[in-house]
Amino acid sequence: MSHSKTISELQELNLSYLMLVQKLIVEDRDTAIFRLKIDDDLADLIADMSAKELTMLARQPQSLLQPNLGPVSQLKAILTNKRDTGMQATHLAMHMASA
Amino acid sequence: MTTKKLLEELNQVQLAIELIELGARLQVLESEVSLNRGRLVRLYKEVSGKSPPKGMLPFSTDWFMTWQPNVHSSFFYNIYARLREGQKLERMQAFIKAYKLYQEHIQLSGEEEVLALTRAWTLVRFFESDMFQLSKCNCCGLQFVNHAHTPDHDYMCGVCQPPSRAGKPLKQKPLKSRKEI
Numbered sequence: 675m676s677h678s679k680t681i682s683e684l685q686e687l688n689l690s691y692l693m694l695v696q697k698l699i700v701e702d703r704d705t706a707i708f709r710l711k712i713d714d715d716l717a718d719l720i721a722d723m724s725a726k727e728l729t730m731l732a733r734q735p736q737s738l739l740q741p742n743l744g745p746v747s748q749l750k751a752i753l754t755n756k757r758d759t760g761m762q763a764t765h766l767a768m769h770m771a772s773a
Numbered sequence: 774m775t776t777k778k779l780l781e782e783l784n785q786v787q788l789a790i791e792l793i794e795l796g797a798r799l800q801v802l803e804s805e806v807s808l809n810r811g812r813l814v815r816l817y818k819e820v821s822g823k824s825p826p827k828g829m830l831p832f833s834t835d836w837f838m839t840w841q842p843n844v845h846s847s848f849f850y851n852i853y854a855r856l857r858e859g860q861k862l863e864r865m866q867a868f869i870k871a872y873k874l875y876q877e878h879i880q881l882s883g884e885e886e887v888l889a890l891t892r893a894w895t896l897v898r899f900f901e902s903d904m905f906q907l908s909k910c911n912c913c914g915l916q917f918v919n920h921a922h923t924p925d926h927d928y929m930c931g932v933c934q935p936p937s938r939a940g941k942p943l944k945q946k947p948l949k950s951r952k953e954i
Contacts, residue, residue: 704862704870708855748914755913757935761844763882765932768848768915771855771874 681735689732691739695720696728711742711773744773782808789816791869795876796890799825805865805894830891834904837896837918840931845887846896847917847930849875850907853897868897 698706699721707717723731731738743749752765789806793816802813817825837846853871856862862870872893879886888896896918899905907916908925912933919925 704856704860704866705874707860708852708870708874745914751913751933755933757932759932759935760884761841761932761935764844764848764878764884765913765915767878767882768844768851769913771848771851772915 684735684737685733688734688738689728692720692723692728692732696723708771742770742773744769786816788865789813790820792890793817793820795869795872797894798830798891800830801891801894830895832895834899834920836892837899837905838920840936841885841887842892843918843931845875846893847907847915848878849888849893850896850900850918851916853893854907868894 695706695710695712695717698709699717703717703721707714710717712720748769752762752769755762755765785806785808789802789808792802792805799810799813799817802808802817803810806813808816814825836842849871852874853867856867856871857864860867872890875888875893876886878884896905904921906919906921906923906925908919908923908928909916910928910930910933912929915930917928917930919928
């Protein structure tokens with residue numbers, strides 16, 4: 675099976691993600707878990723991964739990432755709110771914080 | 774034994790400094806930090822470069838129910854609850870992190886910093902004293918600060934259903950029509 679350009683992009687994204695996760699956890703573990711919405715076990719696992727393990731995981735032609743956008747109906751309600759009261763940014767931030 | 778006490782004292786000093794830097798009033802420090810008042814006042818002067826303001830803290834629940842403060846408070850409290858209950862962080866740790874994440878949002882979005890640290894602390898205390906509850910909006914599904922023991926099956930938040938006179942003129946956009954505050 676030939677490697678398509680898209681699969682390479684996916685693999686790169688996977689690796690970038692894992693490396694960013696490692697960086698975030700080292701900088702501030704609790705805030706990282708808050709931002710990434712992963713649990714303690716996964717945080718520990720990724721934090722301790724070697725370059726070899728990271729690469730092996732990243733090379734899977736599967737997304738290691740799942741969207742973290744909360745329930746679609748709720749997101750839609752926030753984005754399509756016609757009442758312009760200047761609160762949309764905070765409303766969205768609230769949604770993301772609770773996702 | 775002595776090492777433990779010293780370490781604990783250092784932790785308390787560190788906590789006090791963090792809170793002062795974020796804008797905590799003296800009453801917050803006296804409540805949360807186990808150093809005596811004299812030391813707290815001295816620390817306050819050293820860290821902030823001025824004397825602690827005098828006067829009682831505004832202790833009204835009403836403020837948190839007004840339109841913009843309600844949204845900002847709810848946003849902050851959601852973060853705090855996630856860190857405290859979801860991630861099981863220690864109380865003051867969760868509080869400080871949550872407040873910093875609130876400030877980060879203010880910086881990123883350019884919105885006004887409606888919720889000062891002392892207000893945020895008062896909010897947490899109100900929840901702990903069972904004076905506030907979270908009510909779920911029937912439109913966006915998010916949880917908002919509400920008076921405790923309020924029937925809320927029909928609850929709509931102030932963003933999905935703003936009060937008729939809400940909405941300050943946006944600074945960036947030209948005014949199309951005059952909006953009353």
